[in-house]
Amino acid sequence: MNRTPALDLPPPGLVRMRLVATVLLVLMAATFLVSRQLVAAHPGWGFVRAFAEAAMVGGLADWFAVTALFRRPLGLPIPHTAIVPNNKDRIGDQLAQFLRDNFLIPRVVARRMRRVDVAGAVARWLTDPPEGAGGQFRQGASKLAAQVLEALDPARLGGMVKAAVAARLTETQVAPIAGRLLRAAMAEGRHKPVLDAAIRWAADAISSNDTTIRQMVHDRAGAILRWTGLDETVSNKLIGGLEGLLAEMADDPDHPLRVRAEETLDRIAWALQHDPAMQERVEAVKAELLANPAVAEWLGGLWEQARGALLGIARDPERAMRGRLGEVLRQLGETLRAERLATTVNRFARRAAVSIAADYGDAIVRLVSETVRSWDVRTITGRLENAVGRDLQYIRVNGTLVGGLVGLLIHLVDVLL
Template sequence: MRVPARAGFDIAPPGLTRMRMIATGLLLFMVALFFVSRTLVDVHPAWGFVRAFAEAGMVGGVADWFAVTALFRHPLGLPIPHTAIVPRNKDRIGDQLAQFLRENFLVTGVIARRMRQLDVAGAVAHWLTDPPEAAGGRFRAGASKLVAQVLEALDPQRLGGMVKAAAANRLRETQVAPVAGQLLKAAMAENRHKPLLDAAITWAGKALADNDHLIRQIVHDKAGALLRWTGLDETVANKLIDGLDRLLSEMRDNPQHPLRLRAENGLEILAWDLRFDPDMGARVERLKGELIDNPAMQRFLDGLWEAAREGLLEIARDPERAMRGRLGDVLRQLGETLHSDRRLSRTINRFVRRAAIGVAVDYGDNIVRLVSETVQSWDTQTITRRLENAVGKDLQYIRVNGTLVGGLVGLIIHTVHVALG
């Protein structure tokens, strides 16, 4: 399928049409000058020099017009061999262009060298701490408008589905158990788990107080008729509730309580199993998969993406207001942190560099294929116009230079001929 030219992509750059008219006008001027000087050559010998200049300039202009035209089309519509070079070889041009990109740009070594020269973190820090024109001006009128238009133009459901699928795939690929085990071990090493134990014990005590009637009912139902008749079931229930409450109080107040120590020992075992036990890892992965596939999680991811999209749209529509609010304070603080924390800046730059290299490795072939297939899908008129416009006025300068240089060469030859008699 050939893709026709589209308005906006194939408009001649400013000055190209004017330069083409100048080159053609200069050629026509040489033709006219040649015929005028030819009729006046017998009037004065100087007209011979003019005729030689015009004749050679005319030949040079026609030759260069032919050469430039032959690149993109058949001169005068005649199927002359080895003309219309670009249209005839556009598929090969697309392949060669794609291969050129692959071998010279989408190479990990090239990208790594280029990315090492870029201080992405420093640039972001500078922009966040000192936004150009108060985050308005050109940014608001240009980049922010473009971002807003792109976000609004993309299908929210399809894009959201892609984001959700990407997030879910990333979660599926991530081994949760070792990470959780490492986090739990680090938390216990710094005693950050103790407030959690205290909170759990406090919650258990509150739950016991709020549900003591359930314990009494269970004891009443399980007790025999004799205990119920004598009222001892109530006494047993009170003793049981008081004992549990006292146990929880002792665990909360005594860090060395045996049950509390056993709970901490259980957490240490859990941290070890999460990191090294294959069975525990498999159970966690199975639980993670069930959680990801849960409809509630899918709705959560949908809502998360929609909230993020709305936030991006709000920032893009009015970046100045966003920078004045709480988000602006956070972003400025982030910029100051990037300025002062060189270790963090190096980490971010290294991450960006690895991400760029990863994109080249993972999607380089797709990018190359996209370039090749796009060029091949263009019709001959489209690729001719786009390449001709891309080169711009330089081709017309070749015609002008050929006309003038040809004329000067002809003038020199005629001068030498006259001098040698």
């Protein structure tokens, strides 16, 4: 019945203290017997006998009290002994109720969580962890993660991931998101480098295709233009004009063509967010892309890369923590030091804890109570005795010594009076 033999074995500390207390009691008994025979030889032995006698009584009394908690002393059916075995179910119920009344009431959890700085603790651990902090946990967790990733069927899991990503993309309206991103990029001026790059690309394209442009003008020019050589002049003017225009656009941020390009981008951003026709066209393009086998293969490649990266991190977490992942986590820790964000994180942690207490408090209480009830008598007795038995053996030692001192004091008073 839910027994774990290893947990029933007494720890070495308990065995050692039990032996010390028992040896001390036996020593007091032997001292009493010896001193009782020597009292007639010298009055001083009376003090030894009084100490040993009272120590023996105190040690026996405390041995009886400690033993009565877990079993019947000497196996005798003495009333009010074997307290723990006889009240196992009541102990489980009261332990569960103690947890419920002191830890799992939402207002108690909220009050205690107000004093807990979750964000600060996480920030300190991420930015400046103590030497070896989390090492065993990280190694154990990473080993488990690696085993789970290796045990899962890569093909089946990859198919599930691809299907989930594709379904998510299908459900998501891309156009409004793209419009908001474009509008935000323009508001922050992040579109300007893109325009600069497009202008440079156009200039490079004209320069590298100079011969092709001249040949196109020559082929489309009339016979008279070719005979007079004016086609070459037209080509020079055309190429020079385009290069000059692109150079002006590159040098002048307020060039009219650049302004018109920005206005066009602004209209595109608006249309992506508000024009149903534009949104339908974007959705059609998205659906066509998702139906393309090359996109499915690309998604599969992304999953394999992500799986390989996760396995690398799981197999060597320390190396990962020294790399970009560690830098990202340290930056996250620095970010968590911000007062506003820390307040938000702590508020979220507090609400989550309160919600767990409110939703699952009764279930936790029943789990504790039913678990204790399911243990057999020997199991719960062994576990409780292993937990507190060493301190109880100290009570036996203290009872023996204190009893001896009290007996010595009484004998001294008796001699003086």
